Amino acid sequence: MLFLEYTLNGLNTGILYGLIAIGYTMVYGIIQLINFAHGEICMLGAMVTATFLGWAFGVDAIAIPAAGFVVFMTLAALMDGGFGILLDKIAYKPLRGSSRLSALITAIGMSLLLQNLAVMIWGAGANTIKVPEGYTSTAILQIGGRLGIRITFFHISIWLFTIASMSGLYFLVQKTRFGMAMRATAQNPTAASLMGVRLDKVVATTFFVGSFLGAIGGVAVAINKGSFDYQIGLYIGLVAFAAAVLGGIGSIPGAMLGGIIIGVVEAWAAGYLSEIPHPLVEGGISTGYKEAVGFTVLILIILLRPQGLLGSRGGDRA
Amino acid sequence: MIRSRIAPLVLCAVALLTTGCPPADGGKTDDGDYSIIVGGDGVFSPDYVKLAEGAAEGSYIITPYINDTSSPGIKAFSEAFIAEYKQEPDAWAALTYDAVGTIAVAIEKAGKPDRKGIRDALAAMNSKETGYPGVTGVTFFDKNGDCAKPALIAEVKGGKLTKSATQIDTSSAGEAKAGGDKAAKKAEGEPIVIGVAGPFTGGGQKYGEMIKAGAKLKLAELNAAGGVLGRPLKIVWGDDESTNSKAVNVANDFAARPELCAVVGHFNSTCSLAAKAIYKAAEIPALTPGSTNVKVCEGSDWYFRNLYRDDFQGFICSDFITKSLKKKTCVVFFDDDDYGTGLKTFFEQRAKETGLEVLESISYDKKSVTEFTSLVTKAKSKAPEVIFIAGNYKEAALIAKACKKAGLTK
Amino acid sequence: MSTPLIEFKGVKTGYGQMEVLHGIDLHVDQGEIVTLIGSNGAGKTTTLMTLSGVNKVWEGEIWYEGACLNGVPPHEIVARGICHVPEGRQIFRDLTVEENLRLGAYLRSDQAAIQKDLEHSFDMFPILRERSFQLGGTLSGGEQQMLAIARGLMGKPKVLLLDEPSLGLAPLIVADIFETVKRVNKEEDVTVVLVEQNANLALKTANRGYVLETGTITLSDDADKLANNPKVREAYLGG
8 A cells, every 4th residue: 555655646746747858858869969058948837836826826825726736837838948949049050050058058948048037037935836735735636535545636637647648648649740741850950851841840849748747847846845945956967867867868758757867766765764674773674765775766767778677778879 | 747636636636516615623632632842042033933934833832032021131222223224123133142242241351352361261251140131131151152041932923923821941031131330431443344145145055144233233332332452343244145165264364364353153053063163273262142053162162162061052942832821742843954963863862751652754965855744644644742943044934834735733 | 044043162071170062062953863873982972961951051142042041050951842862772671661752842831742742652662652751761771762752752852862871781772763763854854963882873774964073073964975074084983
């Protein structure tokens, strides 16, 4: 029972890592860039959502209407999609065709820049996202008494959103003409442009979709955690990036799978690390290492399967 | 992919079918009472209440100071503070206010802004009579540089930090009158410079904000009353962001300023421990208004504090749970840093002596923890009567929120 | 003589710091098959890449249908009817054969006509019909080349740029492919610019030819005259 609850906890955080990891994996798939500023894009999504909700319902509002919450979060996520495109236009597009290293360093620079920008606008203190009454606390389903497993509107809404967005992405990428162009660009951008595919449009769409999902992921992570600040993108981004690598960078289902694996492993670590006896410390291994366990799993899997779980070996691009 | 989606789908369907099932609430259930949150003094901050958004209600927090305006000394300070900053002072604002005052007195006693002279003057404040009477009680030091001050219990009530009806120790705070009644002279000449270090940004920003406010208020009062030794007092700020490495940078920067004669800070124990060797080597006296780890003043004649230590705090926390709340079981959440582990160790030591059963001690790393759900699930599985938190207000607020979501607390 | 369909006027370009084309002049008339021959590294592929907009023109101008193409992005050039079948086939290995073909018609929106052309491609290369749901990467070299050409034709181009279509293929398949090129040129009035190592074959297929040597055009003439030119025979046709 407890095991099931840990697993469920892990699944809940894992799909959020997955949603954010999609942004890394899609951008990497198209332009072979590790967009280190993606975590900050997610952070901006959460910040803008919090700001919109603050404007609309007052900073001290305890509970807000559900419709308003959805509308403003969507609005913020759309805006964040725009930030993603802007980030590409300002920082990465001028470097297209130059070495991967310079683009990577620019990405790290943008990450720091966006963090500092966020401090200037929103300050360095902790922030919260207002949610509708009972959204995260009222149990829709309670298994095993008051202290048993509790499933709330929040959980159901992130599951539904994840299923919907994964299906939507599958449809976009596999079934539409534009998705075909995206896949073609990922494989061979020169040949794709010779077919009349506009690289800029594909890249912009990629940034938009990744940032939109990242914003929703960022908001959900902030709600799940309880509060957030300008640094939330840093750690979440790192975990999501690890998830993308674990699942096979470039693969969208891989990103989700990687996110879920890391989330579940972390949750198990939180639950069971202290059961493992420590030679020196009474009370077993510290649960403070739960995040480290997720990365250990990453390293082990990458050692065995360097291309990641669902990644393809090598590439057709020299 | 597909398979992993089926499970939640089934659960969703089940959930939608059973929406009629009532949310579990209403005090007592089969699982016994709701748990009570007790926090160490790191939790004492208005932002704990704010960030926890209602989940903090009913928590008890140990603190060296409560803004209890029924005491006349505190009233004047509180009114001046609220007039300036539009919010109530917390313990850290009050302790910093007193620390700046203590340093000012030490400078007066030394007769000149000389590092060695100030240290000697501080060391000479070794009894209640020779100590500094401030809003947090009388500050005086033992030969270690430690300070004996009482601990109070605050309760979150109606979204505010109030003095709890249940106290464990009588307080002498606020007995003394704050500030001097010296005739206002104009402070003239070269300013006397002291450093104030704290977490002005980063995860402990609210502490920093309060520290800055308390120091500035005292500074303004001192300078309006003729300054120190007839010269204006000036503060340079050092932001340690609650991290060891930044604390070392700040200490080195302070040490490199020859005009700087004393430091108020650092706040976090882990920062104090990292910086104290630098102050010792540079022979700068430092007075911390917040570090409670037992080792902070150990081995240095130059480091002082104006509040109790964690051995005392841990003792009080444990006794509060067993004697005042009359509870027998608890789960401890502790921050993996010097403050959290230190406080937890002394708490557990006292718990063992008094028969308080610590069901589980759960550590977390505040730099990387993404959420507390699974850690709280672990706590929940032990069904404790009390949840004791040895950490900072920000993570404490997240734990309180997660406990409420999990149905552990009301 | 009317204005040519395509005209290079003193075009210079290159990669990075290195100039590859040192100012070339050439023209292609409507309905022609024109071939560029030359040894490896002479700049033949670069010439095509510059025409299709992948490479930027450094100096000089490229004119097409009475408009200057300098600075026009590749997708826009495709839209104007120039279709480039790149060297090394460059099909999309992880897309199915049918998806590859449909991508060739990416800029067209006439679904019915695309479907018809798809059938037409399959008629032209029946093996592709058999393999239509296979991934491009699983095809043999010859099949990939057929796919690349069929994909190029799916765009309904006015001009087809073919880069080394015979590379690495068995002679029988090569003959087949060049037959197709001629047929497309005649039946569908597609102008063809052909870059080919196999000068013999190229000059048999083309109407006119240019000889490119280290980024400069050294000879230009009708194809049969070039084929009989002693210098060309010695250098490119094996004596």
